[in-house]
Amino acid sequence: MAIADLDEAQYAECREVFCYFDAKGDEKIAISQVGDVLRALGQNPSENEITTCCHTWSDSNSRISFEEFIPMYQTVYKKRQNVEDFVEGLSHFDKEGNGMINVAELRHLLTTLGEKLSDEEVDQLLAGRSDTHGNINISDFVRQVMNS
Numbered sequence: 780m781a782i783a784d785l786d787e788a789q790y791a792e793c794r795e796v797f798c799y800f801d802a803k804g805d806e807k808i809a810i811s812q813v814g815d816v817l818r819a820l821g822q823n824p825s826e827n828e829i830t831t832c833c834h835t836w837s838d839s840n841s842r843i844s845f846e847e848f849i850p851m852y853q854t855v856y857k858k859r860q861n862v863e864d865f866v867e868g869l870s871h872f873d874k875e876g877n878g879m880i881n882v883a884e885l886r887h888l889l890t891t892l893g894e895k896l897s898d899e900e901v902d903q904l905l906a907g908r909s910d911t912h913g914n915i916n917i918s919d920f921v922r923q924v925m926n927s
Contacts, residue, residue, distance in 0.1 A: 785853070793852055796820050797845050807842035816848065817855055824855045858925070865921045879914040 785793065796819045800808045808816060814829040824832075832851040836843065872880050872888065882905060889896045889904070896904070904924060908915050 785849070793820060793849065794845060797848055803842075805842070807844050808848065809839075810836045810841045810843055811839050813843070813848065813851060817852060820852060822852070822855045822859060828855055828858070862921055862925050865925070866918050869917045869921065873917060878917055879910075880917050880920075882909045882913050882915055885915060885920075 796816055797808060798806070799819070800812050800816050810833050813833055814824060814826075817824050817829070832854060869880055869885070869888075870878070872884055874881075886901050886905065889901045890898065905915070908920060908923075910916075
């Protein structure tokens with residue numbers, strides 16, 4: 780995703796929020812502020828995602844430009860979109876409309892559709908995730924799998 784992939788409104792919002800965090804007026808933010816700026820832009824990155832985005836800068840006092848920040852935003856934004864897409868896809872199998880899917884049905888989906896997983900792989904994914912009724916929270920499941 781290049782800067783051109785952001786629509787005008789997204790770009791303007793990113794620029795505005797980024798500038799808000801620029802305390803020195805040098806059109807840069809401290810690398811330690813990246814997570815705060817991403818959260819102010821409506822993202823919810825994990826500490827691991829922030830560390831991954833900022834790995835290039837070993838000095839926590841480093842300051843980055845808007846152009847250096849945009850790829851970080853795009854990475855986190857794209858991952859969030861992927862999570863939401865998976866949640867939406869699995870939600871079609873939520874018969875009760877309560878955000879839950881039956882473990883047996885999820886197992887069937889994971890072993891028969893798309894890139895099929897083995898029974899052992901599914902066992903690892905589902906281990907300890909179901910409630911007392913044999914259901915799994917779709918949103919929690921997708922986020923845990925995507926973050927591991």
